[in-house]
Amino acid sequence: xxxxxxxxxxxxxxxxxxxxxxxxxxxxxxxxxxxxxxxxxxxxxxxxxxxxxxxxxxxxxxxxxxxxxxxxxxxxxxxxxxxxxxxxxxxxxxxxxxxxxxxxxxxxxxxxxxxxxxxxxxxxxxxxxxxxxxxxxxxxxxxxxxxxxxxxx
Numbered sequence: 001x002x003x004x005x006x007x008x009x010x011x012x013x014x015x016x017x018x019x020x021x022x023x024x025x026x027x028x029x030x031x032x033x034x035x036x037x038x039x040x041x042x043x044x045x046x047x048x049x050x051x052x053x054x055x056x057x058x059x060x061x062x063x064x065x066x067x068x069x070x071x072x073x074x075x076x077x078x079x080x081x082x083x084x085x086x087x088x089x090x091x092x093x094x095x096x097x098x099x100x101x102x103x104x105x106x107x108x109x110x111x112x113x114x115x116x117x118x119x120x121x122x123x124x125x126x127x128x129x130x131x132x133x134x135x136x137x138x139x140x141x142x143x144x145x146x147x148x149x150x151x152x153x
Contacts (some may be wrong), residue, residue, distance in 0.1 A: 014089055021072060026062055041110055041113060049131040052126050053126065055126070070090060071090070073091070135149050
């Protein structure tokens with residue numbers, strides 16, 4: 001297995017094992033990071049990550065003014081051995097809103113993974129967003145860092 005395949009496998013395993021991640025946006029007026037817990041989906045090729053949010057949130061306002069985001073995934077268990085056993089991934093990318101009418105497959109997948117969010121996802125005030133991933137930075141075994149650049153076409 002080549003290094004790119006190895007990194008992709010680590011990332012896929014991490015993302016598939018998690019229900020939530022932390023999205024960081026840039027506060028519109030203060031130019032400070034702003035973090036939010038989000039439910040997500042990812043594309044099988046790892047090029048995109050999807051999430052939904054109300055258009056009335058601070059995070060949505062931030063995304064309108066600056067689409068660059070950072071997402072943080074990890075599989076820690078809040079135990080001391082997380083220092084050596086946990087895997088984390090920082091994802092860098094840019095967000096765009098999707099047309100919910102043309103994204104029925106993504107919406108159905110989202111509802112399948114998060115059935116309790118069905119009403120929220122289908123609400124007209126909820127935006128469906130896609131992150132076009134630029135890069136994954138994975139840390140495992142305490143200080144081993146792996147990078148995967150994504151070329152979106």
